[in-house]
Amino acid sequence: MNEDVIAIAGRVQRGETTAVAVAEHALGRIDAMNGELNAFLTVAREEVLEQARAIDAKRARGEALGPLAGVPIALKDALCTRGVRTTCGSKILEHWVPPYDATVVTKLRQADALLPGKTNMDEFAMGSSNESSAFGPVKNPRDLARAPGGSSGGSAVAVAAGMTPAALGSDTGGSIRQPASFTGTVGVKPTYGRVSRFGLVAFASSLDQIGPFATDVRGAARVLSVIAGKDERDMTCLAAPADDFEGACGASVKGLRIGVPEEYFAKGLDPEVEASVRAAIARLEADGCIVKKVHLAHTRHAVATYYVLATAEASSNLARFDGVRYGLRVEPDRRAAGSGVGAAPTKSALRAMYGATRDAGFGAEVKRRILLGTFVLSAGYYDAYYLKAQKVRTLIRRDFDAAFGEVDAIVCPTAPTPAFLLGEKTSDPLSMYLSDVYTLPASLAGLPAISVPCAPTAAGLPVGLQIIAPALREATMFTLASAWEGSTRS
Amino acid sequence: MDLDLDQLRHMAVLAELSLGEDEERRLAVEIGRIVAYVAELEMIDTTNIPPTAHVAGIEPVRSGDGWRDDVAKPGLSHDEALAGAPRAEHEGFAVPGFIE
Known part of the structure; x- marks a missing residue:
């Protein structure tokens, strides 16, 4: 009974199953698989069963249940949960129990979701493979020798392995989209400001954004519709009304203009990934999309720009520890x-x-980034590195502004390769950073983007199709992603 | 470029990190390599380009068209606020001496 978000919520709302039965099923999957996969750092067994009993009691009283009734949702361990420890993948917070919930956690509770536990992650979300976790790497269920991606690898694997139908992660430079691509799940980074960051342990505050993973596009849309919306506890959270994300799934793509940036099909792109992504674009064209070439000329500078700005912000944010x-x-x-x-x-x-x-x-990667961030902010280097990177960030934004004058969305690979081997990049931090090259630009520009599975490689490894939309146009992104997903299932 | 050890140690002081000597040497090499890579930014013409510190216009939270009312709400209790502290004494966070 590994069902998707919409199916579970419907069955619990109609009384065809109980929240307790769903919670027990999820706990059973976690118990059976977590020893091998290491996706969960904390399983909140008693808490989730208590939530389930409360939901079943609410239904028994004849009260209406929320849109995520009885849906188990795993939480990245960077999200504060009242009374349940929150480690952020670090020894420095190994035993820390927050006295409050993140706003997204409060919203999930109000929607009657089940919260079975906290997932493994790169320490303070700094990494692209989950190998910087202080609690050991997560394994990719598609091939146990391979990385699940990062930093939200535990959340991606919880969904990929059928432990939970959805999960929350956070994405600073690709930390939801890249693990979604590596594990064959759907992952969404919303527009910067769409979702409150209150209660998310901060890494780089001008980039961090919380978003969902799910087994399917519509499930991700429903979770996003629950967690989106303004919050007086986060000044950067936008007041924009949430669109009907779920309604956008299944809408026609006829006439939608999609841009293909040649800079995203450059040297370093795995040929099988390229073939898979180009086949998906051809299919969208056959379904009625208008395909155009666009240019995002500063894409190749996104890695340098990001690793200056994100480390600078991190060096300041992590001073609190x-x-x-x-x-x-x-x-x-x-x-x-x-x-x-x-x-x-x-x-x-x-x-x-x-x-x-x-x-x-702090572990090695966190120290490296704190020191790099301290360096680029220090007297004598601030203008040459930090201020310069902020200016290049403007150029990257302008590239997107120009492209979105001509197209409704941009379609490209999520990552340049399928999942790489555990240990393959750990000795060379720079090569690890370069694996984020296709997710960083949308982060720097604050744009919404989704990774949705396209055809796997010959060896059966998942490949992600990335769809980037203009700010606050998640609906367009969901329409295209669900059309593509539908065509793979027909 | 390698960061020289004195530079690395200065950064460690600013960042309040006590590093071992082997760690200092390793980090100087690794960070030097990353700094050499990000130096590619120098080549980009940014004349008259304003910096982006943040993509969202940050505005104070408002309700309707005015400031929200200043309303007292329950916050953390004293005990809750201190519950995560490694050491708490005299109803406050306890720190080692900092006045010589």
Whole structure:
């Protein structure tokens, strides 16, 4: 009974099954598979059964149930959950239990969703393979030797392996879309500001956005319609009314103009991925779309731009983890504190505690990014790196503005390759960063984008088709994605 | 370009990270390589291009056409706020000495 979001909600609403039965089924799948896949860091067994009993009681009283009635939704462990630990994939938050819920978690509860647990992720969402998690990598269920993508790899695998029909992730530079592509699931990064970030542990605040994974496009649309909308606790959350995302699924694509950017079919693109994506574009054309070439000339600078801006923001955001208000604290050996070779001035006991805590609590990738971000913001380098990258970000945005003057959506690969092997890129941080080249531009421009599965490779590895829409035009993206999905199922 | 060790140590001080010597050497090489890569940005003509700090216009949360009313709402209790602290004393966050 591995059903999709819409089917489960309908059956629970009509009383054809109970929320408790659905919760028990999800827990059974998690128990059977998580030992091998490592997708969940925390299983909230008692909590989810209690939620299920409350939903069943509500129905028994004759009350109407919400749009996600009894639908199990896994939560990336960067989302705060009251009373359930939230690690963000880091040792520094290993035992931290938030005293409040993220706004998206509150909205899922109000929609009568079931929340069975928290999923594994790259530490502080910094990574593209899940290998930077302090709690070991997630395995890709399509091939256990391969990475599930990152950073929301645990959420992608929860859906791909049929543990839950939907999940939430967060996407800063591709952290929902790339794992969706690697695992054969649907993943949505909404317009920046569409969804409240309150209660999402911050990585790069001008880029972070929460979005859904699901087994199908319509399920993702329903979850997004529940979590979208303004929130007085997040000043960057837009007041724009939510469109009917679910209604947009199944609408006709006839006459929609789709742009194909040649810069996304460049050197480094796997030939099988290219063939699969081009076949999907040909199918959309056969279904009535008008295909046009567009140019996004600054695409190739997106990796450099992103790794300056995101690390700068991260270096500031992660300053809060200092062993004082929450998380790990390490008291250093007083004799060693601050009196290293070179006779640096003696640090206060407070600063020695900060340094020892952060050294012990953060993993290698997080330290690398904090230091890089500190460097690009430091006196003498700010203009050359940080300010320069902000200007290039403007050029990347203008590329999209010009393209969307001619087309309704842009269609391209989500990632340049199918899922790579675990361990393949860990010794070379730069090659890992380059695997995000096709997802970063939409992030920098704040645009909505979806990854939807297209034809797999000969070896059976999933490939993702990425559809990017203008700001707040998620509906167009859902229309195209559901048309493509429909054509693969007919 | 490699970041030299003095530069790397200065960044570590600014970022409040106590690093081991092996870690310092490794990070100087790795970060140097990334900095060399991002230096490609220098080649792009950005004359008269304004910087983008943020894609959304950030405005204070409003209701209707005015400021929202300043209404007191329940927040975290004192105990809840301190519950995650590694050390709490005298009803506050406890820190090691910082005045020499």
